[in-house]
Amino acid sequence: MDAPQQEAAPFEIAGESLAPGTVRDLAIPVSQQVSGFSASLALRVIHGAKAGPAVFVSGAVHGDEIVGTAIVQRLAARLDPAALAGTVILAPAVNIYGFLSHSRYLPDRRDLNRSFPGSRKGSLAGQLAYTFLEHVISRCTLGIDIHTAAIHRYNLPQIRIASGDPYLVELAMAFGAPVIIESPLRDGSMRALAASRGTPMLLMEAGEALRFDRLSTDIGTSGVCRVLAHIGMIDADDGLHTVGIPARANKSSWVRAPRGGVTHRVRKSGDVVHKGDLLATVGGLFGEDAMEMVSPIAGIVIGHATLPVVNQGDALFHIAEVEQLEHAGERIGSITEAIIASQPHGPAQPLMDEDEVI
Ligand SMILES: [Zn+2]
Incomplete structure (x- = not known):
């Protein structure tokens, strides 16, 4: 060696x-x-x-x-x-x-x-x-x-x-x-x-x-x-x-826009999220009829869309399920x-x- x-x-x-x-x-x-x-x-x-x-x-x-x-x-x-x-x-x-x-x-x-x-x-x-x-x-x-x-x-x-x-x-x-x-x-x-x-x-x-x-x-x-x-x-x-x-993760999920329009993101890559946490809102051109996007799982955001103009179904967040989530945020930091x-x-x-x- x-x-x-x-x-x-x-x-x-x-x-x-x-x-x-x-x-x-x-x-x-x-x-x-x-x-x-x-x-x-x-x-x-x-x-x-x-x-x-x-x-x-x-x-x-x-x-x-x-x-x-x-x-x-x-x-x-x-x-x-x-x-x-x-x-x-x-x-x-x-x-x-x-x-x-x-x-x-x-x-x-x-x-x-x-x-x-x-x-x-x-x-x-x-x-x-x-x-x-x-x-x-x-x-x-x-x-x-x-x-x-x-x-x-x-x-x-x-x-x-x-x-x-x-x-x-x-x-x-x-x-x-x-x-x-x-x-x-x-x-x-x-x-x-x-x-x-x-x-x-x-x-x-x-x-x-x-x-x-x-x-x-x-x-x-x-x-x-x-x-x-x-x-x-x-x-x-x-x-x-x-x-x-x-x-470490071996499973991940994409979260897609529930409607077309303009998104306002409140989470970004590196954030730790829990099931049900707000990720972004998507509304019309005047911000009307805004819908909330929430995380379907607990995990770390490992990817996000940077363009706020979206079609319905666009993948906006990629979330990885990780072991020992409670320490994941500290580790990333x-x-x-x-x-x-x-x-x-x-x-x-x-x-x-x-x-x-x-
Ligand atoms: Zn590539």
């Missing part, structure tokens, strides 16, 4: 060879576009001086979900190959097509996260999925894929994992997002593919499409660093014993405060000495 202190061997990727303790940016051609030019998968490979595991961190698999791009940029600035044991592959904008057009999808209208494993001769989405599998997933022993809520929605930073895997729970606890949700694997998703290959994967959901927000970026950056510390790749505290324990405090621009009392060692 302490073998990582050994000097690393060179890391071979896409026909290039990285010496230990070096960084290389790669642009791997995916497929020819209308213009005749080829779009490329942008990767930064940080190959540590010491031997260790290989981990990827990816953003914008859905092209408009760009919080992962901000987190990857922070990691790129912080991770020092001289102090790293193992290899980190950063992929800031996996679906570069959707990233350019501010769209979740690819130009062929497919969803990349339903297109794995893909194939070299498949659709555009299939070719991109295959390229990512061949050069990234198949080279790594752990992956962290970062998503956000859809446009006009916000997700409380949360980790989603397949249920029934104690090692994934351990990694998710090390990551330290306020909530861990055990959710089923979808066919064609990166997570389902990774599971079928025996590669552990964490999926982070945080924030809103086409926006950066500081809480999501802070929690994501700290979380990845804590996981890297937990598996011995960087010399830092994994925080497992110093930060609050995340709330303490985790959020500890993570914010650990950031270089936050108050003193660092969560981990990441700026010194990585």
